[in-house]
Amino acid sequence: MHDVLYVTSEMYPFSKTGGLGDVMGALPPAVHAKGVRTAVITPFYGRMNLAGHKLRLVYSDLHVGYPWPSTTAEIYQTDYDGISVYFVSRGEYFDRRHYYNTHNGDYFDNCERFIFFCKAVLKWARLLPSAPTVIHSHDWQSSLVPPYLYFDREHDSFWKNTRTVTTIHNLAFQGRFSERLFHESGLPAEAWSMHGAEFYGDLNMLKASIAYSDAVTTVSPSYAQEILGPEFGCGLEGFLNAQTHKLYGILNGADYAVWDPSEDKFLPCCYSADNVQGKQECKKSMLSDFYMSEQLVDKPVLGFIGRLRDQKGIDLLIDILPRLMEKEVGVIVLGEGDLGYEARLLEFMEEYPGRFCVQVGYTEDLAHGIQAGADIFLMPSRYEPCGLTQIYALRFGTPPVATAVGGLRDTITPYPDEGATGFTFAEPDGDLFYDAVIQAVDLWHDRPEWEKMVKRAMLKEFTWNRSAGEYIKLYQSLGARV
Template sequence: MYEVLYVTSEMYPFSKTGGLGDVMGALPPAISRNGVRTAVVTPFYGRMNLDGHKLRLVYSDLHIGYPWPSTTAEIYQTDYEGISVYFVGRGEYFDRRHYYNTHNGDYFDNCERFIFFCKAVLKLARMLPSPPAIIHSHDWQSALVPPYLYFERAGDSFWTHTKTVTTIHNLAFQGRFSERLFHESGLPPEAWSMHGAEFYGDLNMLKASVAYSDAVTTVSPSYAQEILGPEFGCGLEGFLNSQAHKLEGILNGADYSVWDPGSDKFLPCCYGPDAVQGKQECKISMLREFSMSEQLEDKPVLGFIGRLRDQKGIDLLIDILPGLMEKDLGVIVLGEGNLAYEARLQELMENYPGRLCVLVGYTENLAHLIQAGTDIFLMPSRYEPCGLTQIYALRFGTPPVATAVGGLRDTITPYPADGATGFTFARPESGLFYDAIMQALGAWENREEWVRMVERAMRKEFTWDRAAHEYINLYRKLGARI
């Protein structure tokens, strides 16, 4: 029935906390457009966007048997962009205000929640008329699907021809829990080893997935290489080197049906590489929306959109904000996360009214407006497995200033090289970040050169169809007949 079954803890437009949701809202439909029958399984959260999507109840009491023998799940289904989306429901696990955590930390039962989810995925797949050729899991929340299937395959011919793939979107999040939870998970004792699920005496769900998957991917070629070393390997670099034969980096794409200023429903004026003047109209509208100084209409405005945490380098931006405010420019920050960073940014905003705008939270319409209305996009990440916001910034004609890591390196051609589309700096250090911004501001002063860079950036193509072809080739290399 389905040739590829994707397993994910979030999927745009239904659920999203970051890039994973965007990827899973775009990759499966792209695979489907290439003639591969595709479905997605994701949790049925209490807080989801279901506007315009009709759900039907497929199973009201699908037996899961975890954490108690009598435990069941509800399974719902809807159609989205030519694919089937299944939702795994159980109120005490998924009907919560947030998906994974609150400001006070992770939910105490995250391991049990996603063990239940992984078991439900395989129970659902077992109910299908025929087994999927590929089951493709994403990040630690769905990471136990491949090891469960690996050990079930030995005694259940239903799985004989099903191959598994794991994609690492961010190695920093591995799903590490106590040994007790391993013994309650249903994995056999032989999985508890340094070659399997065990990691310094703990259960490591992502490590288990890498160990027992038939292939492992990351979301950019550079990140696939970086995680093999100690700087980005997050303690797993030795194990990942032992699995390097099945590791491949496939660059994410952008959903240009959503992120394209030529047709963007959130913008007051559409524009493109052949009509960039519309970007200035978006800038004026953005400044009015955020009550910023009209004098900034003819000055550079810098934008940051992202989680306010160390990975994204928000502390580097905070360090240099007072120095930037001495220049004739504006800065807009959109995001939420670390409460101390939120408070410090809001404190700084009070010191620079009309020139520094801090918006705590995230909404799609504001993100689109900032991408279109700012002149320079800031992305000082300490690491970036792929990054999507810099790809969006390129399409919106907002050259990025970014650390030369991971997918940022794979998508930005740094100034002053021929064909430059943005600016990069070597290491996540405040001084280097500040110098790169100064370089960008110098280029912005040369209006003809700047417009040429903007036009080049807007013509860059990072499509999901390209990524889909690479994934389909990988599936075929595993022997899938698709």
């Protein structure tokens, strides 16, 4: 029996494209550790990390009935950190090189893929001995689970005590598709309204989830407020303002079992707030790994890890990079995304050999290496629902320079405030970003003050234990017995 069932399109260590995967690898075990019986269900992708995890087939030929009456799925299960993780398998939908898209754009059948997934989740859950007390869906890919359950509850008493929660990790991605796909989805006609799934003549999957969930959360308190306005509301601000009675902001945590330099398997030398000497060894190793000049050992090195897209402000970094190269600093970028940005960054490598490096792609070892080896972490996001990399940077003693938005504002105490742990600038503007970076570089040269900031940053705690407690209180407020 499962008290809380988490529904997600990715979960670390099995699948991950960004923060959602990290969150889902940490939140369910944290809730489970507080005595709540939890489980996760996610797609069985063709490219998954299953090392060390044994899968078993728990249900074959599960009748899903979408998009054709005869369509079925297989359900696999494994154990992870004390919880059961279930995988929905259907090769033509999930056995692909990428999860959602390629460089050419989104997969043309993403709507059908995740309608199938949501239907399969509920078809499988209906076969359990008892219904989960809470079904908690994450982002648009899982977002039709709450509306399906809402309407099923009207005629199926199995679901009468099940409450639904939707978490918005990034409102910019809503799952917006053709009206035709709504009519094929199996949702009743009454869901096609401005109060339900309809959005300017299209199906909006995330909007449907917000409409029919018992509670809606965002991944930071600031983001919960920001999405009520036109700048960050992505067209849903009016609709969301009518839903504030069930809207909550709960700050993500960090999985310090994975992201802690005192016991990090990816680092050549571990270190802690009480003894940061090992960070210099990590810096030397990082410079070697990226073929950077040895002279940068005694200069500030700036690191950026993230998608190479406008949201992450990579264009702002590109804008100020020539000016930064006039200073005695190094810059390392890790990420992939817009092909134009990738090409421009590769050109910079040729223009500034040994002082600038970009690694197109993402690997965990390089990400950990940059967090530990860089002196200053760059996060010039245009919006950031929560952000995790700045939380990791704090623990690794790499003070961030970030836009004062969303979760960045909730997690960074800006210089020169008392107890400062990093630097922020008011809005996504190249000049403001540059000024904040130079402010950080100047303080880096003041070694006693810099070392105080590094220690304060490393001692900050953003644990999943705290976040899990807030989620459990939310579940209980809905009447769930957890």
